[in-house]
Amino acid sequence: MKQLKPFLVVIALLLFWEAIVVLLEMPDYILPGPLAVFQSMYEYSDMLWENTLVTMAEMLMGLALGVISGVFLAMVLVYFVALRPWLLPLLLVTQAIPVFALAPILMLWFGYGLASKVVMTVLVIFFPVATCSYDGLRHTHQDWLDMAHTMGGNRFTVLRHIRWPAALPALASGLRVAVVVAPIGAVVGEWVGSSAGLGYMMLQANARLWVDQMFAALAVLAFCSVGLYFVTDVALKKLIPWQPAT
Amino acid sequence: MFDVNLKDASLSYGDRVVFQNLNLTLEGGQWTCLLGGSGVGKTSLLRFIAGLSTAKGLKTSGTVLCENHKVLEHRFAWMAQQDSLLPWFNVLENVTLGSRLRKSIFRRNKLSPEDRDRAEDILAKVGLAKKTNELPQNLSGGQRQRVALARTLMEDKPLVLMDEPFGALDAITRLNLQDLACELLQDRTVFLITHDPLEALRLGHHIYHLQGNPATLTEAIMPPGKTPRSLEDRELMTLQGELLERLRQEEECA
Numbered sequence: 348m349k350q351l352k353p354f355l356v357v358i359a360l361l362l363f364w365e366a367i368v369v370l371l372e373m374p375d376y377i378l379p380g381p382l383a384v385f386q387s388m389y390e391y392s393d394m395l396w397e398n399t400l401v402t403m404a405e406m407l408m409g410l411a412l413g414v415i416s417g418v419f420l421a422m423v424l425v426y427f428v429a430l431r432p433w434l435l436p437l438l439l440v441t442q443a444i445p446v447f448a449l450a451p452i453l454m455l456w457f458g459y460g461l462a463s464k465v466v467m468t469v470l471v472i473f474f475p476v477a478t479c480s481y482d483g484l485r486h487t488h489q490d491w492l493d494m495a496h497t498m499g500g501n502r503f504t505v506l507r508h509i510r511w512p513a514a515l516p517a518l519a520s521g522l523r524v525a526v527v528v529a530p531i532g533a534v535v536g537e538w539v540g541s542s543a544g545l546g547y548m549m550l551q552a553n554a555r556l557w558v559d560q561m562f563a564a565l566a567v568l569a570f571c572s573v574g575l576y577f578v579t580d581v582a583l584k585k586l587i588p589w590q591p592a593t
Numbered sequence: 594m595f596d597v598n599l600k601d602a603s604l605s606y607g608d609r610v611v612f613q614n615l616n617l618t619l620e621g622g623q624w625t626c627l628l629g630g631s632g633v634g635k636t637s638l639l640r641f642i643a644g645l646s647t648a649k650g651l652k653t654s655g656t657v658l659c660e661n662h663k664v665l666e667h668r669f670a671w672m673a674q675q676d677s678l679l680p681w682f683n684v685l686e687n688v689t690l691g692s693r694l695r696k697s698i699f700r701r702n703k704l705s706p707e708d709r710d711r712a713e714d715i716l717a718k719v720g721l722a723k724k725t726n727e728l729p730q731n732l733s734g735g736q737r738q739r740v741a742l743a744r745t746l747m748e749d750k751p752l753v754l755m756d757e758p759f760g761a762l763d764a765i766t767r768l769n770l771q772d773l774a775c776e777l778l779q780d781r782t783v784f785l786i787t788h789d790p791l792e793a794l795r796l797g798h799h800i801y802h803l804q805g806n807p808a809t810l811t812e813a814i815m816p817p818g819k820t821p822r823s824l825e826d827r828e829l830m831t832l833q834g835e836l837l838e839r840l841r842q843e844e845e846c847a
């Protein structure tokens with residue numbers, strides 16, 4: 348029953364959607380019903396597939412780079428105390444500038460291809476990953492560190508066997524947030540300027556008032572985001588069994 | 594087995610002097626127990642001996658010396674209030690944590706066969722031979738503390754510092770673990786901190802009471818008989834009554 352609940356919610360939402368379309372006699376160019384959207388998904392499946400691959404590639408590459416750089420910065424912050432007063436404001440600044448406002452500049456610098464979207468995605472997910480891992484690495488149980496100290500551990504072995512695994516649950520929370528916001532970075536990047544991707548497809552369809560195609564792209568995007576979150580969540584629970592249950 | 598001498602130990606935190614010019618000898622191969630109310634500075638004293646008094650705002654002076662006036666430095670094992678088992682390591686990996694932490698990072702992480710045999714041997718002694726591959730989360734409180742004891746034994750150090758290691762356990766489990774620890778740590782110098790007079794009286798060769806502000810040590814009580822002392826010992830029970838009364842009065846004054 349518990350596994351069924353999300354599906355029931357989705358079905359209920361679809362029914363609600365169809366009901367609104369039928370009862371309020373919505374015209375197709377404002378809100379197509381779910382059936383029309385499904386039909387359109389089938390009709391344009393080739394095109395959707397190609398563009399999905401592009402957007403997924405942007406998201407995954409952005410995630411990989413964003414997580415690596417976020418964790419790296421967190422480690423630098425923890426271990427090089429002298430750099431902290433210089434780097435912490437920098438970290439804040441990357442968030443204080445609205446990343447979406449940077450999108451046009453990124454297009455200018457990195458072109459209309461994959462690179463600018465990847466950079467955009469990295470910028471969006473860098474902050475949650477960096478702050479979560481920084482917090483995780485900083486707040487290691489004092490008892491564990493005391494014990495390691497009395498056992499004669501050095502800073503590298505303590506990092507490897509204690510600090511790092513102890514920080515993983517916090518890093519996992521950062522990763523969950525990152526996975527949720529990664530599609531935002533990729534799609535916003537595509538909106539500003541691109542030649543492929545689900546965001547690009549939505550813009551094109553919008554301009555031509557192919558609303559059903561727009562919804563089809565949106566549905567695929569939502570499905571990919573939820574799927575990515577789900578896979579990440581399951582994988583994290585498997586890989587880090589000691590994190591507190593959420 | 595060597596004595597450990599604590600000389601002129603002082604520790605203050607900001608304006609608060611926790612203890613001043615304390616002198617204490619932990620006799621080699623014997624158990625020294627330290628009683629005291631909460632907040633009197635028992636744990637601070639233990640951390641001082643272990644060289645863990647490094648928090649900000651702490652001021653310390655004094656020396657901890659053992660044989661040939663050498664400093665203590667890593668010649669002790671530490672057993673804390675919480676079992677401090679690492680939840681990502683199984684029982685065997687937790688017990689052998691020390692050797693892992695002391696290894697160079699460039700060396701392979703594999704456990705040597707000797708270490709493995711010894712760890713399994715110790716785990717058998719604490720009654721956990723069948724649990725070597727369990728994660729700590731699947732163990733009971735008593736079992737977890739047994740693993741912590743095994744980890745302490747694995748370190749194989751002449752001095753063992755213990756901070757209320759059995760405090761969080763139920764009465765029966767506590768008695769069993771006291772017996773076990775007494776048996777397995779027989780030839781070592783042990784410094785045990787506890788708030789339970791009965792525990793101190795069962796296990797200690799020398800029992801001190803830390804009291805007052807700044808804290809001072811009372812004369813040592815040396816209960817007769819072999820440890821772990823039986824609960825049926827009349828004299829022991831009378832002493833327990835006296836100590837409990839003393840602790841209670843102290844609590845009221847504070």
